[in-house]
Structure formats: C-alpha cells, structure tokens
Amino acid sequence: MNVGQHYWYGKVTGPIVQLPAGPFSFAIGGELRHESGKYAPDSVITSGDGDFDQAPTAGSFNVKEGYLEFKVPVLKDMFLAKDLSVDGAARYSDYSNFGSATTWNVSVAYAPTRDIRFRFNTGIGFRAPSITDLYAGEYEAANTVNDPCDVNVGLRRSNANAAANCNRVLSTAGLTPANFVQQQTQLYTYVGGNPRLQPETSRQLDLGTIITPRWIPDLSMTVDYYRIKIANHITAPDAQTILNSCYSSSGLSSSQCLLVGPRGGGQLSTVSAVNANSGFVNTDGLDFGLNYNLKLSRLGLPNWAGRLEFSNLDTLLLNYTEQLPDGEIRQDAGAIISTTTPQAFTRFKSTSSIAYVQPKWSFQWTVRYIGPSSNYVSPGQPADTSYGGSVGAIVYHDIVGSYALKVAGKHTVTLVAGIDNMFDRDPPFYYDGSTNSLTNSYDYLGRYYYFKAGIRF
Template identity: 90%
Template sequence: MRIRSIDVLTKRVAAGLALAAGSLVLPVAGALAQTAVTTGQIGEPSEQVTVTGSQIRQDTSSNTPITVITSKQLQDSSTVTLEQYLQRIPEFGQQGVNSNQNGGGEGVSFIELRNLGVTRTLVLIDGHRMVSSGTDTVNAVDLNNIPVSLIDHIEILRDGASAIYGSDAIAGVVNIILKKHFDGVMVNAQEGISDRHDAQSYDFSGTAGHNFQKGNILFNFEYSNRDPLPQNRRAWSQNKSLPDGSQTLGSTRTLGGLVQNPTAFDVVTGQPSINDRAFGNGVFRTFNPAQDDLLLNDYGYSSTQLDRRSFNALGHYEILPNVNLNIDALFTDHHAQQQLGPDAEGGDVVTDRYPNGFIIPASNPYNPYGVDVVDRTRRAEVGNRQYNESGSTYRLGIGLSGTILNRFDWEAGYKYGSSNDKFTFTNQYNQTYILQVSVYLPCSAADAAQGCSVGNFFGPNTLTPAQARYIGFTQTNKVDVGQHYWFGKVTGPILQLPAGPFSFALGGELRHESGKYAPDSVITSGNGDFDQASTAGSFNVKEGYLEFKVPVLKDMFMAKELSVDGAARYSDYSNFGNATTWNVSVAYAPTRDIRFRFNTGTGFRSPSITDLYSGQYEAANTVNDPCDVNVGLRRSNANAAANCNRVLSSAGLSPASFMQQQTQLYTYIGGNSRLQPETSRQLDLGTVITPRWIPDLSMTVDYYRIKIANHITAPDAQTILDSCYASTGLSSPQCLLVGNRGGGQLTTVSAINTNSGFVNTDGLDFGLNYNLKLSRLGLPSWAGRLEFSNLDTLLLNYTEQLPNGDVRQDAGAIISTTTPQAFTRFKSTNSIAYVQPKWSFQWTIRYIGGSSNYVSPGEPADTSYGGSVGPIVYHDIVGSYALKVAGKHTVTLIAGIDNMFDRDPPFYYDGSTNSLTNSYDYLGRYYYFKAGVRF
C-alpha cells in the first residue's frame, strides 16, 4: 500500500451522487473523523477521501483547521487555471501574483495565505515538494503548471506546518492531490467569454486510466488558452480620470502617475520652473494634460494572455508482495503575454555608466534652447512594449512503497524538477544608442550603417524609422530553477492504547535547490536603461522529522475524545546552519456535538534562491514624492515640510508650487546573499459544532495568530522616502538609500532584500456547512436537497515593523508597494445549491470588504477621491445536467455566469489599471459552458 498524507478509500458511490453540487468551500472539521466527498471530473464516479493533513497514515482527521476543495467544485466554475479559483477563497490573501498584473506579473500565478506573501505558503503535490518557477524578483510554485483536470481534491492547511512539511509553511500549506485510481476515458471541453464578446478562454482535456490487478496507469493531456483583455475595452479602465470626471490623472504630477507624450519635455539647467515644459519651438508653457498626455491605457492589458499545454503520466504497480513501484511524470509548457505603452526615457533613467540620464545636448541642431536639455519622453516610433514569457516545467519521480510486519507502511523515492523560463521584452531602449542619436555620444561609421544619425526628439513622431529601429532592442532574460528531492518515511501504530493506537511517522528528506538568472547581454554590458548582472546560486538541506498521535480518552463521560498530536523537524542548511521546529496540537470533544482544538508551534522560512541570488537591478516603482504640493507627505508632516522647503529652495525651485513630474521612481531591488532565515510562532484555537438534532450541519470558528521574526522583505520605495523626509533634518538612515535629486526631482532609491523587523497577524475564520434533504420537510424523496455553505475570514490585525523601526498597522489599509496591495479586513463566500440526482443549480455570493490608503498615526485620513475603495459583492450562478448515452456513457453539461450583475472593480488611482490588482473581477459579466463525456 502506498503511504500518503491523504488516505483514499476506493469506495464507489452511486453515479447520481457524482453530480451533487458541493458547496463552494467545505470547511472540514479538522479534529473530526470527517470526510469530504470528491465527485471527480465530469461524469466520473466519486472516491471518498479522508483528510488528515499529517504524515501519519490514519483514518481520522488532524487537529488543525483544513479547507477542502473538490474537483467537482473546480468543474462548476469558470476556472481555466487553478489560481483563478483559489483567489476566490476568503483565507487566501491579496498579495499573490495573478492574471490581473500586467506590469510585473511575468506570466506566473502565485498564491498565498493570510496576506503573508507567496514565499510563506508551501504548495505541495501529493504531499511532496514541487519545483518552483522564477521571475527576476521571486520564485514559488507556479499554479499554471498544475493541470486542473488531473486534480482529485485540494487540502488547504490554514496554519503553520513547518514541523510537518518543512520550510515555507509559515502561513500554511496547499496540498494538491492528483488522481490515482481513475479507470476509463474522459474528455472535457469548455469555453468562456464576456458579455462584451472579449476575454475569451477555452480548455480541452483528456484523461485515460486503467485499473488492473496490481496497480493503475493514467495519462492526462490538457490545453488551455486565455485571451488578453485590453484596458481600453472597459469604461472603468480606459481613461485616466476620476470616475466623476473632475480630474485627469494622466499628468505625472497628479494622482495617476502617467507620463506626458513625446511633445512634452523638462528643461532643468538654467531654464524656467520645473513645472513648465519645452515644446520644440523655443517656447515654454505649462503642461496641459488634455493635449499632452500619452494615455497608456490605450496600450496595456487589464488581464493577461496565457497559452498552456500539459502532458502527464502517473502509475503504481505491485512489483513484489507488499512492494509497489510508483512513478509520475508532469510536464507543462506555457506562453504568457503582457503589453505596455512605449517605454519612458528621461533624466531619472540613470545607470552606473550614464549617471546623468538622457540628455539632448546644446550641440544637437534640433535643440533651440542653447543649453543641454534633460529630456522626458516616450517614443511612439519605437513602439509598444510587449512582454512575452515562455516556460517549460517538468517533474519526474520514482519511488517504492509498501508494508512491513503487517503494520508499518513505508515509502522512499526521488523526484527531479526543472523550470526554465525565458522572458522577452520588445522595444526597450539601448541607452548608449539613444544617447548617440541625441548627439550626446558620437556615432561611428559602423553605427551610422546601422541607423545611427542625428535625431529630433522635440515633437511626436520626429524620429526616422531607421533611428527608431536603432535605439530599440528586444531584451531577453532567462531564469532556470532546479530541484533534486530525496525522501523516505515509515509510519504506523506502535502500540494499542485503551483509546486507540499510538501512531507515529519517522522520516527524512534531502533537497538540492539551484537557480540561475541571466539578463540580456545589452543590460549586463551596461548599455541598457538599468543595471543588472547575471547571478547563480544553490544550497542543500538535510532534514529529519518525527510525528506522533496519542489518543488519550475515548467514549467516556464528558470525554468523547481527547487526543494529542506532536511533531518535530530538524533541518540542516548548507548556507546558513540548522533549525529545529516543533508543533503540538490537542483535540477535546466533551460530546459528539462539539469539539475544541488547540494548536501551537514554531516555523521558519529559509531564504529562497531568488531572495539570495537574484541580480540587483532597477525597476520603475510607483511612488508619491514627499515634497509634491498635492500628494506628498509634506501636507501632513512638519518635518517633511521643513525638509522639502530646504531641499527645493536650494535647487532654485518654489516649494509652494513644486509638483512631481514622474510617479515611477527607479528603484534598485534584488537579492542579498547575507540574508538569514525567518522564524515564526503560530497559535490556533478553534471549535467545531455538529449538533445531532440538526443532521448534516457543521459550524466552525477558528482564531489564528502568526508572529514572524527576522522578516525577509524588499522595503518599498514609498516607505523609504517617507521615513527619510519625516526625520529631523533628513537624519534617518533611510536617507542613505535615496539618490540625489536631479534638478529637484527624485531619481533613485535602493530597496534590496533585507531581514527587517517582524510581522504579526491574527484573525478569525468562520465556516458553516448544511445539507437539507427536502424529504425532512415532508416532500417526496425525489425532491432532492438544498446545500448551504459559508466561509468568512476576518483580519483583526496585521502589524509589521518597517526598516526604520516604525510599526505599521496594515489591516484595513492599502499599502503602496511596487504594486499597491489592499489588506481587506473581511472577506466572505456564501453559496446555496439545489441538487437533484441528474441536475443541480448553485448560486454563490462573494464579498470583499473595503480598504483605505494607509496614513501614519496622528495624521488626517486620506479623503482624496480614490484614496479608498468600498466593499464589493459578486454574484455567480452555475447549473449542471447529466444524462446517459447508449446506456453506459455519461454526458455532463455545465453552464454558468460569473459576476452576474456586471460589477466593475472599485476605482483606485494606482497609476496602472485604475483599480487594485488583487482578487477583483476585471472581466465583467462572464459566461462559460462545459461539456464532458465519460467512456
């Protein structure tokens, strides 16, 4: 028998129950011996699954809170990728990376629990590690690599589990269980489209499996495609203006952060006010957003494109009595696309090689001003930037499992994983070449043959096609991540106690993780518009763990059950040393109607390959200049006002009228090989109520608290700037990270990864699940049943210590980081389903609470239009119908509507999409249809 963290009991249930519409999320009573019924794919008979959340083989559930998502629930949704579904579950935070992130998403789908970031949620497949995928800033398990059609069910452990599963499980674990015993052939197809006839998606999958006397073999193929949604296809995102039309957000000195078009320029040295612009004819005038803006909304995507192919094979075979051979091969190839408008070029685009940025010298014959001009421009002639990510990920595994002495189960195996991604960015600027065309640098004869000549940057479309081709190039970066993973364990009962068996699990793991990041040669040679070097690194980790389960009391007065679970893990890392984590949990049920659970322990997260070794480079992060008269910190902080007055006056500028030109500030970010691990403490208290007098009702309430020390973070540019300018006389150490102001304007800030302070968070989870057979109300048995489900998450606190030592309360706030993030206090998902043997109908209501821009204690609230987002409610409906064909083939049809009332996402002036790139619906009303045939 194969040892797994989830015991699969291969009991077939009636084919009609396979169509039962499960609740959107089933909150499993973690301490109960409760099962979740997975109905498999369209037309597939179900398997009954006991959820354990433990390394110990057992027939009861763990003492920790677990949420289960069944394959039926995935099917009864518009899901093409797994991330689409998980983002709707309340316990998942809004700091992940998803299809809404056009700038910086880089084609990956990362999810996270408790708002603690993607690197603190451990994603497993069948209880084992999966190779990560990398970008230039983070690496985690990319959910785009996991075929939805191969998933049997998903366990979400909503507490820290480092002692059971190792590093990265600080916030919890997402354990994806694949199908193991599928028998037959199944074909599924789906298509979805918005009511505006765009954002089309489709998916096709085929699965063939066969059970034989000694094992099973299964093959799976899946192809899916998701079209991009341009920003200008929706009224809420097509214009950079406030919803009431009172203000345009296209100017660099207003809220939206957009930059002026190629006719608008900044003259710095010896010229008029920084708020005036030069327009090519020697005349200066005030910037006019209505005629000078370049509306980047005309070029960007609200939702990105994805094309994915997946080929998979699984099998197990009894090669000797009580010895099974287990194999798995997973392969995914995908392509994703994002698009942005023409790149920005200006005086703040500085590199080590060109610290003065982009300059048009006085010697340029098209420069009528007689002085060097520091230009601010986007060249439409070069073209839009298109970001393409192509990647292949595969995992190959082989192992043995069996039983010894008729009581101890064992397994041992090896898995190799590799993720290889290539990122191509079209129409980037070669900084050397653009300075040659500006005449700041000379053109050689060879350069002239390639298109280098004197260019006119004063005005729109003034560069020749040859010049545009010369200064632009396609940047190609490569990220490779590798994993070698050996594992082994033995589990079983040690002795029989009066209340049940004393069970244990003893095991060990060995991992080798490696990563390599190779930016384009133009960048590494210093000719790009930012600096970055190739990096590579690796580490090894050896781990051993022990887990036990002790039943103390059972079926006694006021002690229906009392049990204690414990776990400890020792980890030895090659790059920083060792760590020991532990976990203890207690479950107490005075009666069968109520159960209490307590869980506490420690956790840790080792720095990832990207944390340690990603190359430092410049990114354009959205910030508000503390000295801006309209949106800066100087409005509410006396120190900031005094510092800005002194700095601006010394640059010959008027503090009373100073406005920020460009809200995208070049920020140095990247890896730090000196990082140390994070450590954590977690506490969970919960109760499960299953009253006998109300059959099929379960209610859960859980309190969680997580404290993280030595927090690994990339401090955001806004925090660094505000901390610096809020200090007396710019005395804060954060000021050392802020670059010199170019003519009064901000230029750069350094924000590389660092161990910084702590993060503490706590909250409440509520769950309710109730199935009502209508026959209990006196109706006929054929009347079917109603199923009710509710899952809520309330964020009580989320405090973090910033690099400057300040403590910030993020709960209920929008935090301006690289991408503004909302720490919503309350999220809820509710559903009601009517289920018949052959058909079902479900209505789901999703609620996301509001949030407001963070303001420091003692400062007035941000009352600006767009400074907060209100709550939003989405309504989704879905129906399914199954019929028999030729007496033996099951055909299932599913149709649904997401966002039935076509709610737009809340407006927020983030300088990108007009909303937050979290779990909001960007597509609008969305129709989908699915059909499946089981042979």
C-alpha cells in the first residue's frame, strides 16, 4: 500500500519566568497533516486469477492539532525536598473523519534526598486508526479453523447453545448432525482495512522510584508499576473466535453471526474478519531494574584492571484483560492465545548481563529468560494437557565483544562481533495447524553470528 503524508507545523518554546527552584518553561505549537493511502493491485489480482482476490482501495483524512507543554520547578535543595517538579501537556486534535478529542498528561518528580526519587505520571491518550488500518485492501486468506459443528473437534461437544444451533442448521441443510465432519480445515477469510473504524482511547498510570544510594557508588535500582486501559481497541478479529462467538450464542443471536457466510451444502463458506473496534484491553504490571558498575580498583587491583558492569531488567505481567468481539472478557496473562497468529502472554521475563570493560576493549554476556505459559481455557473448563498445549520456560545466551583502535593517529575504529542464541535453542513447539510456533518473544533464527565496524572522525 502506498502511503503519503503532508505535514506543516510551528512551535514556540522557552522559559517564561525565573522561579526560586529554576526557570518555568513552556512550549506551544500547532500542526496540520494530510494523510492518504492507495492500493492498486495488478490486473491478475483484480480479475481473480491470482492466489487471492483483492480490490483497489484509496482514502485520506486531514488533521488539525494544537498543543501546550510546561515544566514547573517547585522546590530545590531544601530539607526533604532535594527536587520537586511538575510537567504537564495538553493536545487538541480535530480529525476530518473522526471528530475532535483533547488529551492530557501530568508528571510529578520528587526527590526527598539525593538517594531516592519518586515519579508519578497519569493522563489520557487517543490513537486514530492509521491509513493502513482504514484503507488496506480487503483480500481473501485461507485461515485454519475448527467448524463448531464438527462432531469430533467442534464447539458443540462442550457448549449447549452450539449443539442446539448446529442441530438446527445442519438439519435444515438436509444433513445428519450426529455424523457431520468438516471437509476442509481452511476457510476463506476476508481480512484487511475497515473505513468505519473509530479511534482508540486510553488512560494510563505510572508510579515508580529510583534508588541511587550514595554509600554504594554507581548503583541504581528502579521499581515501576504501570496500568493502561484501552477502549475501542483496534484489532484484526480471529476467524475461530468469530465462529465460536456466533455458535455459542442463543439461537445464533450474536452480532458476530453477521460476519459468517452461508453454509454451502452444510459446510462453512466464508468469514469476514476485517479490522474492527473490539471492546477494551486492561493491563498492568511491574518492572524491576538494577545497574551496578564496579571499578576493580575498589577491590585493591590496579586502575588498568578496568571495571565490571552488571544489569538486570525484570518484567512481571500482573493482568492482561481483553474483551472479545462477542463481549466475553478473557484473561490473557500467562496464557497462549490461539488466534490466527498465536501469541504467548508470558507473565515473567528477565534480561541480565555482565560485562568486563577495558579502555580499548570489552566483553559482555547476556542471559534472556522467558517464563512458561499455557493454552488458554475458558473459566470452569479443565486445563489443556494435550501435546503443545503449554510451553515451558526458555533461556537464551548472547555474547558480544568490542575492540577500539586508532587509525592515522586521530580516527577511532570500533570492531564489534557477537553471537545471539549461542546454544542454538529452538523456539517452543506449539501446535496451531499452521506455523507450529508462537509469533512473539522467541528466537526463530537460531544461532546468529554478526560483525560490524564503525569509525569516528
């Protein structure tokens, strides 16, 4: 898809007045944007003679925006107030196709002493659908699905509404419901842009602290809590989710049934899974960080011995709640979500590294840990114990080294070589009938060697 943007903007920045704790600074500005997109497939595609059918699409919209930002230093170098400042911002946006919205953000940073700093941030956000979200050409894909009415693998086996709906639909088609088996696992699914999309809106909250104790030089520790709530979440619906939502509703009353094509001879024919606003996403979690640089001279070694650098970043996902198109609320945290492209919402991830650094060279070893996750099951249902229904923890090891040398007496050339996934760990197996693997977090290249060089003039 060809995407274009014309952009005009202006801004004024600078301090307004000098306060006892520092200058009161501000910025004010405005923007005008015109965004457009166009997709023109060749004649083979538009005639239906290619691998899939796709029609040409085009669209555009205009945006007018104005914003204001400020920073106010409140206290500085006082008792129990080494530093206190407030930052704020507000933006007004007017879209030709969505209407207007006002967003804002406020941040507070407070350091009672030089050893500890607290930070707080809250605000509301707004994300308009992109040109691709809106106008990407609709096309046919062949997604792998289980027919809810299949007597062997369908939803009818565990859902009373699905069983009743399948009995009625199949009997109307002149088939025997008790013997029905889908003939093909791949279903024509229409995917692509949707010009009727509405913007996402969000609320966020961040709380954190930074500890840098002066009695342990070069040590810093951070703890942060985040919470994000997104409404009108834009997503590409999954064909299986649409089918299950439709057939599990009483009398096929779900609005998702409007996206399911007629059954030809009793078999499923098509599903429309273009981009859609599908409820909300609520997530929160904790981030932990630690960095420490140890000069070996502190241990009694000579200055030329260099230093060790330690770092660690841990992420703990507490909650990831998602509302599905049919209104069902699903807890994704710790689960594998079997959509068209399966994803693992692992609760815990960690990256740790140790480096030995000399003035001219360095060597670093990094360990990446990804925790376990299990196939999602609805509340009240037994856990999925099938092969590939869960994945265990996995650990990757990476190494990298660098060397700097002088060239012609004044230029510095830095050589870097490394190996990612040093022990060639395979990604975890997950049976989804398509890729047999998960689409996020994991390493799919295997052992990867690289070398690069840079020069500073």
